[in-house]
Amino acid sequence: MSLLIKGITIADASSEFNGKTCDVRVDKGTIVEISVNLSQQKSETVFEGSGSILSSGFFDLNCVFGDPGFETKEDIKTGTAAAAAGGFTGIAVMPNTKPVVHSKGEVEYILNRAKGNLVDVHPIGAISQNLEGKELAEMFDMKQAGAVAFAEAGKAIADDGFMSRALQYALGFDGLLFSHPENKALAGKAHVNESATTILLGMKGIPALAEEMQVSRDIFLAQYHNAPIHISNISTAGSVALIKKAKKEGVKVTCDVAAHQLVFTEELLNDFDSNYKVKPPLRSKADNKALIAGLKDGIIDAVSSQHRPYEIEFKNVEFEIANYGIIALQTVLPLLLQAGLDTALIVEKLAIAPRTLLKLEVPQVKVGAAANFTVFNPTKEWIFNTETNQSKSANSPLFNKTLKGKVEMVYHNGQYNIY
Numbered sequence: 001m002s003l004l005i006k007g008i009t010i011a012d013a014s015s016e017f018n019g020k021t022c023d024v025r026v027d028k029g030t031i032v033e034i035s036v037n038l039s040q041q042k043s044e045t046v047f048e049g050s051g052s053i054l055s056s057g058f059f060d061l062n063c064v065f066g067d068p069g070f071e072t073k074e075d076i077k078t079g080t081a082a083a084a085a086g087g088f089t090g091i092a093v094m095p096n097t098k099p100v101v102h103s104k105g106e107v108e109y110i111l112n113r114a115k116g117n118l119v120d121v122h123p124i125g126a127i128s129q130n131l132e133g134k135e136l137a138e139m140f141d142m143k144q145a146g147a148v149a150f151a152e153a154g155k156a157i158a159d160d161g162f163m164s165r166a167l168q169y170a171l172g173f174d175g176l177l178f179s180h181p182e183n184k185a186l187a188g189k190a191h192v193n194e195s196a197t198t199i200l201l202g203m204k205g206i207p208a209l210a211e212e213m214q215v216s217r218d219i220f221l222a223q224y225h226n227a228p229i230h231i232s233n234i235s236t237a238g239s240v241a242l243i244k245k246a247k248k249e250g251v252k253v254t255c256d257v258a259a260h261q262l263v264f265t266e267e268l269l270n271d272f273d274s275n276y277k278v279k280p281p282l283r284s285k286a287d288n289k290a291l292i293a294g295l296k297d298g299i300i301d302a303v304s305s306q307h308r309p310y311e312i313e314f315k316n317v318e319f320e321i322a323n324y325g326i327i328a329l330q331t332v333l334p335l336l337l338q339a340g341l342d343t344a345l346i347v348e349k350l351a352i353a354p355r356t357l358l359k360l361e362v363p364q365v366k367v368g369a370a371a372n373f374t375v376f377n378p379t380k381e382w383i384f385n386t387e388t389n390q391s392k393s394a395n396s397p398l399f400n401k402t403l404k405g406k407v408e409m410v411y412h413n414g415q416y417n418i419y
Contacts (some may be wrong), residue, residue, distance in 0.1 A: 004038060005024040006048050006049055007022075010024075023036060024054060025044075029413065030370060031366065031367055057374045058086070058351050061232070061354045062305065062306050063307035067110070080118070081391075086331070090355070090360070102131075106123070122360075124151050125137060127139070127177060128166075131152050139170060167222065176358070179231050179232065181231050182279070182280065183210045186209055191277065193206060193282060193284070195266060219253055236290075256303060261291055262341075264397075265282055274318075274319050295345065307328045326397065331403065333346070333350075334404055373411050375408045376408060380406040383401070
C-alpha cells in the first residue's frame with residue numbers, strides 16, 4: 001500500500017531536504033519520492049502533514065518490559081504499542097525479567113517474541129548472573145545472539161573490582177556497559193533527594209554525592225582500562241560537570257538523562273504522590289537547568305524514557321513503600337518540548353544519538369531509504385488517559401492531563417500507525 005504525506009517539514013540534518021516542507025511518498029516500506037506538490041495516485045492513502053515534523057524514528061535506550069515473567073506489568077505487545085504511540089520505532093529493553101536476561105537463551109526469546117513488529121526490540125543483557133553482582137554473565141554469548149549492551153537494570157555495581165573486571169572483559173568483544181549512578185552505601189534506604197525541601201517533608205534524602213561518587217568511580221575505571229562506558233539516567237549538575245571534564249580528557253564516557261528529570265522537581269513531592277517516586281530521585285530546579293544545558297552543549301548524549309510500568313498495588317500505596325518508576329514512553333516528547341528543546345535537538349537526542357551509541361544503523365529521510373520515521377506535531381494538544389494510554393500500567397503523574405506535542409504517525413518495517 002502506498003502512502004503520501006503532504007506538506008510535511010523534514011527534520012534530518014543528514015538530508016538534503018532538512019528544514020524544507022515537502023511531500024513524501026512511501027511504497028512497500030521504502031521512501032520512493034520526496035518533492036513538492038506530488039499528486040495522489042490511485043488507491044494511495046494521503047496524510048495531511050501541515051504544521052507537523054517528519055524525522056527519523058525515535059529510539060529509547062532504557063525501558064523495562066515484563067516479558068518474560070512479569071507480563072502483568074507490560075508485555076512485548078503492549079510495550080511496543082506504547083513505544084510506537086510515543087514515536088519510538090526502536091527500543092532497548094532492560095534485563096530485569098524473570099528469568100533475568102543473562103544468557104543467549106533469554107536474548108533469543110525476546111528477539112523471537114518481537115519479530116515482525118513495527119517497533120524493533122533490542123535486548124540489553126545483564127552484566128552479572130541474576131543481577132547479583134557476583135559472577136559475570138555470559139556477555140560474549142549474549143552479544144553474539146543480539147544483545148546491544150549490558151546493564152544491571154537500575155542497580156549499581158557496588159564492588160569496584162567486579163566492575164573493573166566487567167569493563168575489561170567487555171572490551172575484548174566491543175561490549176558496552178551501562179552504569180547506574182548510585183553509591184548504595186551513601187544512598188542508604190532513602191527515597192528522595194537530600195535538600196531543605198525534603199527535610200521539611202520529614203523524609204530521608206539521597207545526596208547528590210551518592211550519584212557523583214559513582215559517576216567518578218566509573219569514569220576512573222573506564223579511563224584506566226581505556227574502555228567505553230555509558231552512564232544511564234544522570235540527574236545532578238555535579239554529574240554533568242564530571243562527565244564534561246572526562247570527555248575533555250578523552251575518556252570514552254557517554255550518558256543519558258530521563259526526560260522527566262528535565263522538567264519535574266522535588267517540589268512536586270509535597271503531596272506525597274507516589275507517581276513522582278523515581279530513581280534517581282527528582283532533584284532541584286538548578287539541576288534541571290544544568291541537565292538541559294548539558295544536552296545543548298553535547299555533554300549529555302541522549303534522552304531516555306526510563307519507562308517503568310507497575311501494577312496499581314505497587315504504586316497506589318504510601319510513598320515510602322511504593323516502587324520506583326513511571327510509565328513514560330508516550331510522554332517523552334511533550335516533556336522535551338516543555339523543557340524548551342528545539343526540534344533539531346529533540347531529533348538528535350531521541351533518534352540519532354541513541355542508535356549511534358549502540359552502533360546501530362541510523363535511519364535517513366532520503367529517496368531509496370527504508371522508511372523508518374516519526375511524524376509529530378509540536379503544538380497539537382492531547383489528553384493522556386485510559387483511551388490514549390497503550391501501556392498495561394497507568395503509573396504516571398501525567399495521567400488525565402493535557403499535554404502539548406503529539407506523535408501523529410510512525411512508520412517502520414513496512415508498517416505504519418496513525419494516531
